[in-house]
Amino acid sequence: MADIETVKRQFEAVLHNVSDDVRSQFLSWIKNKINSGEWGDVTREKSNEDVMLESIQSDLRSELPVNAVSHTENIHFPQTGPNADCDPSTTVHVDAFLYDEDAIDDLCEDQEVQMNCCCGSQEVQPLTFITHSASAAQVKYIFNYALPDLSGKTVLDVGSRTGAVLYGAYLYSKAKHIVGVEIDSTFTSLQTAAVAKYNMADRIQVIHDDILNQGPLIASSDVVILNNVFEFFVPKDLQEKLWIYLFATLRNNTILVTVPSLEESLQQLKTGINLEQCVESIDLTAPLQQGRLELLDSADADDSDLTRIHLYRVLASHSPCQ
Numbered sequence: 001m002a003d004i005e006t007v008k009r010q011f012e013a014v015l016h017n018v019s020d021d022v023r024s025q026f027l028s029w030i031k032n033k034i035n036s037g038e039w040g041d042v043t044r045e046k047s048n049e050d051v052m053l054e055s056i057q058s059d060l061r062s063e064l065p066v067n068a069v070s071h072t073e074n075i076h077f078p079q080t081g082p083n084a085d086c087d088p089s090t091t092v093h094v095d096a097f098l099y100d101e102d103a104i105d106d107l108c109e110d111q112e113v114q115m116n117c118c119c120g121s122q123e124v125q126p127l128t129f130i131t132h133s134a135s136a137a138q139v140k141y142i143f144n145y146a147l148p149d150l151s152g153k154t155v156l157d158v159g160s161r162t163g164a165v166l167y168g169a170y171l172y173s174k175a176k177h178i179v180g181v182e183i184d185s186t187f188t189s190l191q192t193a194a195v196a197k198y199n200m201a202d203r204i205q206v207i208h209d210d211i212l213n214q215g216p217l218i219a220s221s222d223v224v225i226l227n228n229v230f231e232f233f234v235p236k237d238l239q240e241k242l243w244i245y246l247f248a249t250l251r252n253n254t255i256l257v258t259v260p261s262l263e264e265s266l267q268q269l270k271t272g273i274n275l276e277q278c279v280e281s282i283d284l285t286a287p288l289q290q291g292r293l294e295l296l297d298s299a300d301a302d303d304s305d306l307t308r309i310h311l312y313r314v315l316a317s318h319s320p321c322q
């Protein structure tokens with residue numbers, strides 16, 4: 001019988017001798033075999049970090065309504081841009097951190113969320129699902145695959161909401177200082193309670209404030225996360241002010257993690273920000289390939305969760321940007 005090292009070498013030799021396309025199909029085939037259980041239960045045990053994240057998710061599910069919209073906030077539906085088709089009457093907020101695709105299917109089966117709705121004309125219209133939090137897969141992808149080693153670094157999540165990114169940074173990176181700034185009081189309290197319960201206050205700080213008051217923090221952060229932070233929460237003129245302020249405050253070399261791309265976020269706004277001069281895009285082809293394989297449940301799963309994540313390095317922060 002061959003030993004494990006020999007088997008690994010043979011496996012790698014097979015992968016080296018085929019085209020990228022065949023390699024990808026072959027790996028997907030293996031993944032499907034494993035997921036289907038055809039080869040027995042060969043999946044590795046969950047890590048302590050995954051178990052802890054699941055426990056936080058479960059706590060938050062019990063504290064928030066299914067739509068995870070707080071009574072202290074006002075959602076603004078965009079009037080222009082790619083999300084302008086989010087008709088409030090056919091749009092359902094389902095928090096992707098609290099409910100993954102399987103959990104949404106369960107909710108649909110339990111009729112808590114109906115996949116289709118009848119409008120006045122008796123037509124049946126499919127619902128648009130939107131989330132205001134990063135999913136667990138996105139959080140793991142950002143900190144396990146997309147970002148470099150964060151030892152000693154400061155991570156800032158602008159608009160930290162349920163705290164998904166904060167817990168992810170704590171569990172899946174070595175960042176020294178992880179800060180969430182959130183304007184909504186309900187979500188700030190929720191994050192503060194989770195951080196205390198899971199003993200994460202040694203590295204996580206939650207600040208209840210408008211990011212416009214946090215210039216020194218923005219300027220001292222090595223990584224700034226901007227997950228669709230303003231579009232559904234503030235009117236267009238204020239979004240413009242916020243982006244201009246951010247770009248005037250960020251320091252050179254800070255890494256930005258954005259959903260969607262900066263180009264898409266700024267497209268409908270009049271900010272005068274010249275992205276070509278302020279940021280360079282960081283290529284995510286390799287981490288994406290690895291993340292897809294290891295994080296998504298089936299090989300043909302919709303990977304738009306991961307592909308919507310973009311990384312940039314800040315090149316210049318003041319006048320050259322505009």
Ligand SMILES: C[S@@+](CC[C@H](N)C(=O)[O-])C[C@H]1O[C@@H](n2cnc3c(N)ncnc32)[C@H](O)[C@@H]1O
Pocket residue numbers: 073097131132133134157158159160161162163164165181182183184187209210211212227228229230233234242
């Ligand atoms: C789409 S959620 C992002 C959630 C979180 N970062 C994540 O990835 O899971 C955006 C959050 O930003 C907050 N927000 C919007 N404008 C803000 C501002 N000016 N200062 C601080 N937080 C803000 C909103 O209240 C909302 O909870």
